[in-house]
Amino acid sequence: MKKLLTLVLVVAITSLSFAQKNEIKAIEKALKNSNFADAKSATTEAEALIGSMDDKSKAKFYLLKAKALYANGNGTDANVDEAITSLDNLKALESKMGKLKYTQEANEMTTGMVNTFLTKANDAFTNKNYKVAAKGFEKVYRMSPKDTLYLYYAASSAVTEPDYNTALDYYLQLKNMGYSGAQMNYYATNVETGEEENFANKSSRDFSVKAKLHKDPRNEKSESKTAEIVKNIALIYVSQGDNEKALGAMADARAENPDDIGLLLSEANVYLKMGNKEKFRSLMEEATEKDPTNAELQYNLGVLAAEGGNSEAAIKYYEKALAINPNYVDAYNNLAVVILNGEAEIVEQMNNLGTSSADNKKYDELKEKRTQVYQQAIPYLEKALELKSTNVDAARTLMNIYSALGETDKFKAMRAKIEEIETSANGN
Incomplete structure (x- = not known):
């Protein structure tokens, strides 16, 4: 068996x-x-x-x-x-x-x-x-x-x-996994085309330079993506209503990289998304102290001040942004907007006046005050249009100002400019 x-x-x-x-x-x-x-x-x-x-x-x-x-x-x-x-x-x-x-x-x-x-x-x-x-x-x-x-x-x-x-x-x-995305990039200029090209690795680049197919080799390290990753994690948590996790994610990242300006700005952005503008302002000011030559930081503080109704502070920040970057188009635009915000109150006062001689005198004074506001805004709008010829908003505002000031020739020129911009935008 x-x-x-x-x-x-x-x-x-x-x-x-x-x-x-x-x-x-x-x-x-x-x-x-x-x-x-x-x-x-x-x-x-x-x-x-x-x-x-x-x-x-x-x-x-x-x-x-x-x-x-x-x-x-x-x-x-x-x-x-x-x-x-x-x-x-x-x-x-x-x-x-x-x-x-x-x-x-x-x-x-x-x-x-x-x-x-x-x-x-x-x-x-x-x-x-x-x-x-x-x-x-x-x-x-x-x-x-x-x-x-x-x-x-x-x-x-x-x-x-x-x-x-x-x-x-x-x-x-x-x-x-601690991914940062920072890596060394290897560049050299193509001798035939004159265009700079990025190589997969250093040895390939060096070989091509040695063969005289490329010249002017240079290395450049790409920026870390850590701040972007943590910011997006935090913003997704905010969108899901989990603010504690959002702030926790930012706090962990900031603790590891306290001097990282990117993370600081990301944290400020998270607070802005949460509606905490005061904390956003505080962090932005901290960022400007760490990076005083960053025009965008000054500009963002200007936007925040303008939204809060503090025109004087907004103008100060926009002017700082322009001192750093004289070609900052949006700063010129926003400066003009802040200045022109004062027009509404003047016009309201003018409309509320009567027909007495005293009221007529007051009307003339207010009219002159409004003219001064226009004259103060015009250079910023003209500069914005000079730097960006397709800036239709600046052109339209200038057209309206010239109309109000009775400057007919400038009004007609700006109207023609707007038609040119809109025709070009429509592909005609």
Whole structure:
């Protein structure tokens, strides 16, 4: 009886081995004929036997399963995700075995998948299909985890969609891995075209310079994306009504990088989104102390002061912005707006006057005061229009001022200018 039991056991094991080989052969046959539906079906049947496969058979199965699910790029998102997992399982198994029989083919397949999905993701992003782009970039990252830039692209695409839940997931992954995105870029000028080009690495750039195909090499480190990532995490939390998490995210980042002006501005932006303008103002002033030559900071403080009805402070900040950057168009525009805000009160007083001689005298005084307001605003509007010839708002305001001042020639010239801007904008 004992010998009979042993014989039965051997027969059972042999039958199981044949079954495994037959299922794997069925997958191979279906793949050879590009019959991915049958290949997937055979994969499902073979997977039921994976527990009894030896490591060599498992490795081959993982490769075939990935091919069946990927279906030459035509698999569903879920199938492709499973294919990526199968390739990862193969590489991990053969690494453990110390025999890389199928890993090379798996790597080649991964490279092909990366190129396919990267092309699709780039095309989707270009066509503003950000949801598809986010999924594509995320798959590229999963297939090539060392290329964390693609997870950043996935997050940026998702937040642009906007798909805030997905974006938050990606941004948190980036934050937790300490991703900054800062890297060295290698530039040189093309001798033939005269245009500066960015090289993939230093050795390629140096080789081209040595071959005299390029000249004037230079290195430039890209800015860290840490502030942007933390800011977006915080703003997503704000949009979800979770202000505590938003401020917590900012506090953690600021604690690690107390002198990072980008993070300081991001925190200010979070408070502004929360409606806390006083805290926003305080942080912006702190930022100007850290970076006194930043025109944009002074400009933003001017905007905040103007919104708060403090015209004197707004003018002061706008003038500081212009002292730093004399070509700051928006600062000229806003300076004129703040100055012209005083016109409404003057006009109201004029309209409330009667017809007595005293009222007529007062009317003339107010009229002169209004003229002074106009004269004070005109240089800023003219400069804004000089710096940006398509600035239709500045042109229209100037036209109205010239009309009120009775300067007919200037009024007509500005009206013609507006027609020219609008015709050009309409493509006529």
